[in-house]
Amino acid sequence: MNVNAAWLTATTLAADLRCWFQLLALDGEMARATPKTLRYRLLPCPPASSAASGNDA
Numbered sequence: 001m002n003v004n005a006a007w008l009t010a011t012t013l014a015a016d017l018r019c020w021f022q023l024l025a026l027d028g029e030m031a032r033a034t035p036k037t038l039r040y041r042l043l044p045c046p047p048a049s050s051a052a053s054g055n056d057a
Contacts, residue, residue: 018038022031
């Protein structure tokens with residue numbers, strides 16, 4: 001399997017899992033949310049620390 005086929009398979013699987021998750025686990029506004037909204041509301045990332053950016057303030 002070449003790299004492009006593997007990438008296509010992985011992204012298709014991820015999209016299918018997201019759709020099934022929305023269908024089965026979410027309701028209301030979140031059930032109709034876009035992938036970007038789901039990413040920001042369900043998978044919050046902590047703010048970058050100064051140590052990660054290399055600042056020694």
